[in-house]
Amino acid sequence: MKRYLVEPGKKFKLSERNPEDTGDFEGGKKEGLKAIVELNEKLQTLQELLYAEGRHKVLVVLQAMDTGGKDGVIRRVFDGVNPQGVKVAGFKVPTAEELAHDFLWRVHKVTPGNGEIVIFNRSHYEDVLVVRVHNYVPEAVWSKRYEQINEFEKILAENGTTILKFFLHISKDEQKERLQARLDDPTKHWKFSLGDLEERKLWDDYQAAYEEALKKTSTVHAPWYVVPANRKWYRDLVISRVLVETLEGMKMKYPEPREPLDGVVVE
């Protein structure tokens, strides 16, 4: 899955990444879905082990343009994992109390503890994305945040957090289709706001903001993956693979019992 990394310190153009890509996967959607089921079974086992061992913390950051598929990833990639060890943190418009603190304050509170996986559905990256595109704070403020984010994530990593960041990369045409599909389905109208169409007009500004964020904050300890996301099954496959490979790489094992249990009998 290295092909989807944003390599730290290297040249990076978002426009050179293809949202339609299916890499060297042999097979189409049907084979892809089958592979995802197999990976999901591994993920469930690995997550239980992570929880049992209680030694590693895992932070998964999901970012995407509207309709990019963050909710879909959460439901499908993490299907069946134990909700006691896997939490989702969403970040909405900041409250007055949150705005009274630095932008990482509310984020730090919900980072994973030992044995936990926390999925960020949007994240502190919005503070260099929507905030930048709409000039919610001056450039002098947001331009310092890339470095602050790197420092913050370094602190997390040095204290035992494995950080995986995924940008779900869809094309502008694909977004059009997905927004239209939402409009055509009355059960999705509650999710829809005319403001979504206004945001779509700022597509190029967002792509530029993403490009800079991905380039400046993809580090060895917290890399970004640009996940081709026009095909939902391939998007889920890529993320499942990265997760499973990362967790397998931790060489975890079940901890010893707290006391010797040999010969113990229940009465």
Next chain:
Amino acid sequence: MKRYLVEPGKKFKLSERNPEDTGDFEGGKKEGLKAIVELNEKLQTLQELLYAEGRHKVLVVLQAMDTGGKDGVIRRVFDGVNPQGVKVAGFKVPTAEELAHDFLWRVHKVTPGNGEIVIFNRSHYEDVLVVRVHNYVPEAVWSKRYEQINEFEKILAENGTTILKFFLHISKDEQKERLQARLDDPTKHWKFSLGDLEERKLWDDYQAAYEEALKKTSTVHAPWYVVPANRKWYRDLVISRVLVETLEGMKMKYPEPREPLDGVVVE
């Protein structure tokens, strides 16, 4: 499912409830598992609607003797629901800060918001169960808690929270088998403590504490169900049914879009 209710104000003996019961369900495990899958599909749809509508709050309390199946219920009954709208709150040994407050302080903080389902894996009921059995506080303190719990739950209910409380009822023999099975499986040893066997010796004290708690705190706005839990499939079936029937009874609908969307086209 009314047969499993602890009816407010009526006589109640825990020993008269049969952990082996399968009610009038026609069929065995195979048919039961099939029914659970069907109920789970309904639950997923209803949960999405609950989240979309954002009008109701749902609190599910799970209590059981050790090995009673709380984790199993969370994994199987709630399989596939959207983790963004369904959260699990666990309650461990209280911290110093928690102990410096009333026993409901830490509980209130994690009650559900609009559109959310929160599952309590153990709960404020431990403060009249383990706390009573081990005399962690004097009787003068814990004996007042039943009424305090009722008042607290009434506040939640009057502010839009639907409360469902399930006691997973297993027999002492069934617990023996399950503890032994954990001992026989090295991948489960991390969950095991010799203290679990000490707790088992207090079985009768716990049953008495449960009986009193269930009797005193089963109310119209927050009823207790005693779920026969020796058979895991039947336990899951009962809870799935109660959940689905309760959510169906809310007559929810998808909210109107925030603005009129007729004739809107994505460009």
